[in-house]
Structures are given as structure tokens and as C-alpha cells.
Amino acid sequence: xxxxxxxxxxxxxxxxxxxxxxxxxxxxxxxxxxxxxxxxxxxxxxxxxxxxxxxxxxxxxxxxxxxxxxxxxxxxxxxxxxxxxxxxxxxxxxxxxxxxxxxxxxxxxxxxxx
Amino acid sequence: xxxxxxxxxxxxxxxxxxxxxxxxxxxxxxxxxxxxxxxxxxxxxxxxxxxxxxxxxxxxxxxxxxxxxxxxxxxxxxxxxxxxxxxxxxxxxxxxxxxxxxxxxxxxxxx
Numbered sequence: 280x281x282x283x284x285x286x287x288x289x290x291x292x293x294x295x296x297x298x299x300x301x302x303x304x305x306x307x308x309x310x311x312x313x314x315x316x317x318x319x320x321x322x323x324x325x326x327x328x329x330x331x332x333x334x335x336x337x338x339x340x341x342x343x344x345x346x347x348x349x350x351x352x353x354x355x356x357x358x359x360x361x362x363x364x365x366x367x368x369x370x371x372x373x374x375x376x377x378x379x380x381x382x383x384x385x386x387x388x389x390x391x392x393x
Numbered sequence: 394x395x396x397x398x399x400x401x402x403x404x405x406x407x408x409x410x411x412x413x414x415x416x417x418x419x420x421x422x423x424x425x426x427x428x429x430x431x432x433x434x435x436x437x438x439x440x441x442x443x444x445x446x447x448x449x450x451x452x453x454x455x456x457x458x459x460x461x462x463x464x465x466x467x468x469x470x471x472x473x474x475x476x477x478x479x480x481x482x483x484x485x486x487x488x489x490x491x492x493x494x495x496x497x498x499x500x501x502x503x504x
Binding site for chain 1: 480
């Protein structure tokens with residue numbers, strides 16, 4: 280596709296449910312990032328992949344958060360046993376080279392935990 | 394990563410030039426300065442990146458003084474569609490490093 284695609288755009292989950300958020304990066308992009316953005320705040324880093332390798336997961340807030348990119352393209356962010364504080368927009372970004380030279384962001388998935 | 398400080402908000406009239414300054418006193422030798430723009434309900438969009446002096450593209454200019462402790466994003470002749478949040482980021486682009494966003498500057502453009 281022409282840009283980074285995220286699905287679903289909106290997700291409502293009951294507290295305690297597991298959710299899976301998908302990111303389709305720009306084809307051929309090496310780097311993939313996940314961010315969490317609370318209302319009125321800037322995006323907060325969650326995790327970084329270089330191809331299929333997860334090189335940095337220092338931003339994942341708890342062990343309920345898990346991300347994978349098994350074939351170095353599509354990535355999934357999974358949140359287990361969702362809690363209300365997990366409500367946020369989850370953004371995925373990709374860039375053509377290592378690091379963060381020019382990252383292209385998707386529109387995000389808005390997660391609401393009720 | 395170097396911490397950045399920028400104004401929380403700015404107002405401008407359509408057609409004016411807008412300059413948003415970002416302070417990054419602890420910038421490291423390998424760090425670049427990158428600006429992103431974010432509209433409501435969208436992901437951030439890359440605007441411009443620079444290391445020193447001046448960089449210009451079709452959207453904006455970026456001015457970086459010799460000491461690199463600050464930078465200024467210049468938007469010429471803004472329009473209503475430039476209303477957005479603008480983020481200044483500083484980081485090493487040569488290695489696998491994460492983008493660190495602050496709270497950004499909310500620019501409001503009116504007629």
C-alpha cells in the first residue's frame with residue numbers, strides 16, 4: 280500500500296479482554312515502531328523492530344503488552360487482560376532504514392477499555 | 394536522548410509567518426533535529442530534519458544556530474490547514490534509536 284495501515288481503527292474492549300492490533304508497514308521498510316498516545320499528550324515509545332528482531336521493548340508498560348513481527352513485515356501488538364488505563368491511541372510507524380530518520384505513521388488504533 | 398522544550402501553544406493569523414523555537418541544551422554530537430506535524434485523529438507526519446545551519450523544503454525551513462542548543466521551525470504564510478500540533482525531536486538517526494516526543498506546540502491559525 281501507499282502508507283502505513285493499521286487495523287482496526289477503533290476497538291472497544293471490556294476490561295479483562297485480550298486485544299490484538301495490526302500494523303502493515305510500508306513495503307520494504309526495515310524499521311517498525313509502536314507508540315501509545317494518551318489524549319492531549321505526545322506519542323510515547325513502546326517498542327522497536329528492525330526486520331523481525333525486536334531490538335527495544337523498553338517502553339512496554341507491563342508484561343501484559345506483547346509485540347511481534349515474525350516475518351519482518353506485518354506486526355501485531357497484543358494487550359492481555361486490558362485495563363482502563365490502556366485506553367489510548369496506538370500508533371505504528373515504519374522507516375526505510377535503521378533508526379528513525381524519517382518515520383511514516385499510520386492513523387492509529389483508538390482503544391477504549393470499558 | 395536530549396530533552397526538548399517548546400512552547401505549549403501559539404496563535405497566528407492566516408498568511409503570517411510562524412516561527413516555533415525548540416530548546417535542546419543537551420544535544421549530543423550525533424543527534425539530528427526532526428520536526429513532526431500531527432493533525433487530530435491522524436498519526437504524526439515528518440516535516441523536516443536537520444543537523445546544522447539551515448534546511449529548507451517545500452513545506453518549511455529549519456534554522457539551527459552554531460551551538461545547536463536550539464532550533465526554529467519556520468512556516469511561511471500559514472493557512473487554516475496548518476492548525477496542528479508540532480513536535481520537535483532530537484536523537485541519533487544513525488543507529489536503532491526511538492523517537493522521543495514531548496508534548497509539542499499546538500498552533501492555532503485563524504482568519
